[in-house]
Structure formats: structure tokens, C-alpha cells
Amino acid sequence: MSGFHGVFPYLVSPVDMAGRIKSDVLGRLVNDLIAAGVHGLTPLGSTGEFAYLNGAQRAEVVRATIEAAAGRVPVVAGVAATATADAVAQARDHQKLGVDGILAVLESYFPLAEPQVEAYFRAIADAVDVPVVLYTNPQFQRTDLSLDVIARLAEHPRIRYIKDASTNTGRLLSIMNRCHRLEVFSASAHIPAAVMLIGGVGWMAGPACVIPRQSVRLYDLCRAGRWAQAMELQRLLWRINEIFARFNLAACIKAALDIKGYDVGDPVPPQRALSREEREIVAAALSDVAEMAEA
Secondary structure (H helix, E strand, O other), rough: OOOOOOEEEEEOOOOOOOOOEEEEEHHHHHHHHOOOOOOOOOOOHHHHHHOOOOHHHHHHHHHHHHHHOOOOOOOEEEEEEHHHHHHHHHHHHHHHHOOOOOOOEEOOOOEEEEEHHHHHHHHHHHHHHOOOOEEEEEOOOOOOOOOOHHHHOOOOOOOEEEEEEEOOHHHHHHHHHHOOOEEOOOEEOHHHHHHHHHOOEEEHHHHOOOOOHHHHHHHHHOOOHHHHHHHHHHHHHHHHHHHHHHOOOHHHHHHHHHHHOOOOOOOOOOOOOOOHHHHHHHHHHHHHHHHHHOO
């Protein structure tokens, strides 16, 4: 299968108390994820706390990810800004660092009309020579991508993928039916196996950082059309999504990775780390899933 496909974990951004990126910790995580069989890596997604990092921190996360990946899997780095010029500059800088693709996110303070939304994403795609993944997440964005805008953007030669975190699976099917050039990735807000069933090519999600081997197994079962087994595993893994939906996502993923021995640090303030009781809930869920997945 050509192009981007499969399991792309949304990487955390390990930050120490002084604000320095823990490149060694990120590198170890990248190596372990690749060893577990993931198909790509996405730094600076939602789980990567892109909205809480400065430009130097974002650049270091991307650089460290590319260095650790060493060409073994594609790296699709997030670009997010409120100003188009800022987004374009980020995309160009990421390309200079050597990314294989761009995940384009629109942040907005004032609401925007459809022509401005379309122009923002088109400017990013015009600025680079690598494939672009549109990312839409109505939970966090003041301005969403409408189906009409998605359809027009899908005609751009470099806009080849979309990750939709709307929780509306019917919207995904509408995108697939209307935008035949656009490949669809699931988010953790969707049920990945269900998205694969209707024609998705994989998923980009934070929980895959924590359960990479099981996520790859689920993808392989879906690709093989072994839907009964896939859904059995999906039901099990969905418990992780349910737990992570209860708390701040970055805090959950970072706590889970810390429990697994990765010194990724706390979420960037003003976000808060999980309490001891919340960490125990996450640890119990990880233990249950690991135990049942081995059964």
C-alpha cells in the first residue's frame, strides 16, 4: 500500500522543568514505537501540546523525531497558527528539517468565513513540496472545515489526506463519497476499526503511543478483513479511549508513558498533571488491557 497509511502515534512533547525538550526521551520513545511496528509518527499533534510550545520547542520536537526515526517510517509534523504567514513559515521550516508530510491545523481567535479557512490551508499546501494532511477537530476549533471547503481543498495536488476528529462517522463517509482523492485517517474520537471498515487508511491518535503493538495488531486484522477478530480487539482497546476521554488527553498520555518508564514530564502549564488517584485509574486500565491482550 503506497502513501501514508496505518498507525501514526501522536507523539508527546517531553519537556523538563526549565522548558527544554527531552530529546533523549523522545528518541527512545520513537525507537520503541518503530520496533512495535507503527507505520509513521506525528509530532506536534494535539497530544504533542503544540498550542503550549514556543517556536524553538516545536522545532526541537520535530528535529529530534526525524533524527530518531532515521528514515524508517514517515514523519508527519503538525503546523498550527492563527496567522497564515506563521503557519506557512512553520511548514517551510519543518520541510527544511526533513519531514515527510505536514499535518495542517487552523487555530482561530475570531471566527472565520469559509473563504478564509480555505485560503489558510491552501497557503500551507502551496508553501511545501510534501503531502499535507488536513486536521479538523470541532471540539477545540472555533472555525471548522465544511464539506464544501474540504472538497475544494481535496483538488490541491498536495492535500491528499484528512484526519477528522469530529466524532461524526457519517461525516467521514460523506468525505469519502465526495472526495475520492482524499484518504481518511481516524482520530481517537472515532472507533478506528469502524473507520477502516468504511474505507479509512489508518489512524493518527495519542493512545497509539501507549498501546502501539495492540494498535498495529488491530490495523493488521482490519487490513486482512478479519472483522470479527478486529472488533473483539477493538472493544478491548476502546477501554483505553474511554479512560483517556475522562481527563486532559496530554496529561493522560504523559502519565501512561511515565507509568511505562518514559520520563516525559508533566503537561505544560497551565495544564495540570493527573492526580495520584487519576494515575491509578490510568495504570489499572493499562494493566487490564495488557493482560487481556495477552490472553
